Amino acid sequence: MYRVFVVENGVQATEKISTLVNEGFSQDQIYLFAHDENRSEHLTEATNTSEVGFEEQGLLGSIGNMFKKRGDDLRSKFESLGLSHMEAEKYEEELDRGKVVLIGTSH
Incomplete structure (x- = not known):
């Protein structure tokens, strides 16, 4: 289960x-x-929220993201939290517009 806010x-x-x-x-x-x-x-840091890391992405996913462009990295992180590929693209576009995306997940 997850909830997303922009x-x-x-x-x-x-x-x-x-x-x-x-x-x-x-x-x-x-x-x-x-x-x-x-x-x-x-x-x-200011909101005391979590960062997507090894636990969510696994070792290979985390290492792979080190070599990706920022947009690809963000979409990968979204998907590791349970969003579909289409949702990840949609929310990455919101980030391109200067918005902030929050995801709450029980994943």
Whole structure:
């Protein structure tokens, strides 16, 4: 099970994180993505959300992402959290528009 929100900024992200927590997701089940890697890291730290890593992607997936372009890397991470290929493309396009994507997953 997963829930996805597309927001404009950190304030809206914080509000939606509260919504996800109220729905039963723990902080370590909530992931935040922005197309700009620095923005993504900053918002992840500020909102105390998780990063997609070895556990979600496996060793080979994590190593493979080191050599991918940012958009490919993001789509791969979305799919590792349970989104379909089409959904991953859709949400990566939102990131291209400067939006922030939040995913709560019990995956």
